[in-house]
Amino acid sequence: MISDSQQCVDCQRCVCICPTGALKIVDNPNKFRNNSNWSQQIMTEVYKQAETGGVLLSAMGNPKEYPVYWDKILLNASQVTNPPIDPLREPMETKVFLGKKPKNVSFNEDGSVKTETTPTLELSTPIMFSAMSYGSISRNAHESLARAATELGIFYNTGEGGLHKDFYQYGPNTIVQVASGRFGVFKDYLETGAAIEIKMGQGAKPGIGGHLPGAKILEDVSRTRMIPMGTDAISPAPHHDIYSIEDLRQLVLSLKEATEYKKPVIVKIAAVHNVAAIASGIARSGADIIAIDGYRGGTGAAPTRIRDNVGIPIELALASVDQRLRDE
Numbered sequence: 001m002i003s004d005s006q007q008c009v010d011c012q013r014c015v016c017i018c019p020t021g022a023l024k025i026v027d028n029p030n031k032f033r034n035n036s037n038w039s040q041q042i043m044t045e046v047y048k049q050a051e052t053g054g055v056l057l058s059a060m061g062n063p064k065e066y067p068v069y070w071d072k073i074l075l076n077a078s079q080v081t082n083p084p085i086d087p088l089r090e091p092m093e094t095k096v097f098l099g100k101k102p103k104n105v106s107f108n109e110d111g112s113v114k115t116e117t118t119p120t121l122e123l124s125t126p127i128m129f130s131a132m133s134y135g136s137i138s139r140n141a142h143e144s145l146a147r148a149a150t151e152l153g154i155f156y157n158t159g160e161g162g163l164h165k166d167f168y169q170y171g172p173n174t175i176v177q178v179a180s181g182r183f184g185v186f187k188d189y190l191e192t193g194a195a196i197e198i199k200m201g202q203g204a205k206p207g208i209g210g211h212l213p214g215a216k217i218l219e220d221v222s223r224t225r226m227i228p229m230g231t232d233a234i235s236p237a238p239h240h241d242i243y244s245i246e247d248l249r250q251l252v253l254s255l256k257e258a259t260e261y262k263k264p265v266i267v268k269i270a271a272v273h274n275v276a277a278i279a280s281g282i283a284r285s286g287a288d289i290i291a292i293d294g295y296r297g298g299t300g301a302a303p304t305r306i307r308d309n310v311g312i313p314i315e316l317a318l319a320s321v322d323q324r325l326r327d328e
Helices: 013-017 038-053 137-154 165-173 188-191 217-226 245-256 273-283 304-309 314-325
Strands: 096-098 121-123 127-129 153-158 174-178 195-199 208-210 233-235 265-270 289-291
Touching: 121 165, 127 137, 127 174, 137 153, 153 165, 165 174, 165 188, 174 188, 188 245, 195 245, 245 265, 245 273, 265 273, 273 289, 273 314, 289 314
Parallel strands: 127 153, 153 174, 174 195, 195 265, 265 289
Antiparallel strands: 096 121, 208 233
8 A cells, every 4th residue: 555645754653552553654666766967855945945035944963874973982991099998889970070170179177178260060970951942842842851950950952032031939949041142131030040152053054053933932932032023033144243352352251240140151052164263262261151053053043054064073172172271
């Protein structure tokens, strides 16, 4: 039995609910004969672009079967210098602090820390939710991320869409983002978060801004983003007040001044060929944390060609940045 591709989307629901287990969905080998130049997906995209005359947009991350280098990384172990006493029962601490670290730490006579330190983020485990803006995802999804981050002792990121008033209670586990569109950015918003992230780039679409259609700008989203209801929310590709490291430093210091130097400032960039040089400049700008987003990073909407073909793996970018900062 051959299905109608306009009706069947391969959701597998009929397979799961079939009482006799008699259904199975397989590709029709005669539908399209793939070769090295043309595949069914390529032809579908060509037809779609010809019909609409517009740029193809996609969400999520890069779906191509490129190697994931993290899967090939091995972990080191201690067997002489610091061996475990009871490897099966000895508790492990996964707490992580993100932010600037002093080179040396001195203590007062009473045991308190004498060295002046900068604000840091404390995570119970080294896992964080990446930025997803309110409007690109629903209110329920945003609240789920906020509640999960609070219960787990980690952090979630508001993305560039501001923070709904109802979620201010989750502020201690929230990273607020300042992107090129500056949507929803004001003093209370900055003071609510545990940290502030300046979004310079995004792994799924390096060098490209954002576009949230007006159909998604409903009353709640409009109020949160501080833009008229029903209007498109367009984020420029660059920050129009940042064209040099000096400009970035000015914004970093302005955000710190606005929050009385109580919040660490993060600068997020996409993984590209000169990421090491960019990270070196960020380190000199006064930022406390550098966030790097690889080519597999997700998105609410990006040109398909950009999402699938632009950027480099996070593993390569991270190694390059680490070596550059150590050398300097």
